Amino acid sequence: MFDSKMLPEVFNNGILNFDDSGLKWIPNEILLMQNITSLPEELSELPNLRELDVSDNALSAMPHSFGDLQNLVKLTVNNNRLSQLPRSIVSIKSLQQCSVKGNQLQSLPCDLGQMRSLRELELDGNPLTRPPGGVYDGKQLYPIVQYLRSAVVRDEKILQKIFISVGNNIADEDFKYFCMKLRVPESEIESKIRTMLLREKTLQVLSQWRQRRQEGIGAAEVAHNLLRILIMADLHYLTTRVKAIIIYAKAIKL
DSSP states (O other), X not given: OOOGGGHHHHEETTEEOOOOTTOSBOOHHHHTOOOOOBOOGGGGGOTTOOEEEOOSSOOOOOOGGGGGOTTOOXXXXXXSOOSSOOGGGGXXXXXXEEEOTTSOOOBOOTTGGGOTTOOEEEOTTSOOOBSOHHHHGXXXXXXXXXXXXXXXXXXXXXXXXXXXXXXXXXXXXXHHHHHHHHTOOHHHHHHHHTTSOHHHHHXXXXXXXXXXXXXXXXXXXXXXXXXXXHHHTTOHHHHHHHHHHHHHHHHHTO
């Protein structure tokens, strides 16, 4: 049973903090409070939680452990400041209704189609580009899932073009420095790909980097991270080529 006298303890400086694992819902005394900026990771310790409504607050992110709420059926996070949904949301197999209207979402998790129980998704009022507005009108999931699946295939094609371009154009004198920036151990470079051509070496290193440093990240974000590394490494001639591929792909919707 929730005692309202606990409010000063659970709400401090705009951060919600509680650890009562017996709760099946978040008490109204808390939900009616405004300007909550953060939910605690301990939210995952409420395994019986079925409904969560934290609308009209100042949340910019959801906890990484959010996906542990395996009995959550309804989620409402309208009118906050979310720029993305946590990737772990797709592991909530019981979620049926999700409303994130009036946030700052630009894209959705690419594996949203794994959420077999999800029946209703409200996205109005977000600057979404993936999927664009016409795709998600009417809360229907099928066109959203189809679009995201196509986008995954497209992003993978673009990423492979980027990898090939880097492999074809990297200078021999930049190779080890590039590997260092990717944080791929030099010992592995020397022992496993010593006899390869420079192009093959580079593709192998990029593959290792993706597997080890970019695990669970979509191809579009991997491409963005690689571009950022190239910029930070001052490898301008490669940066220009990667940017050109990305711009061209957007222009023709490859």
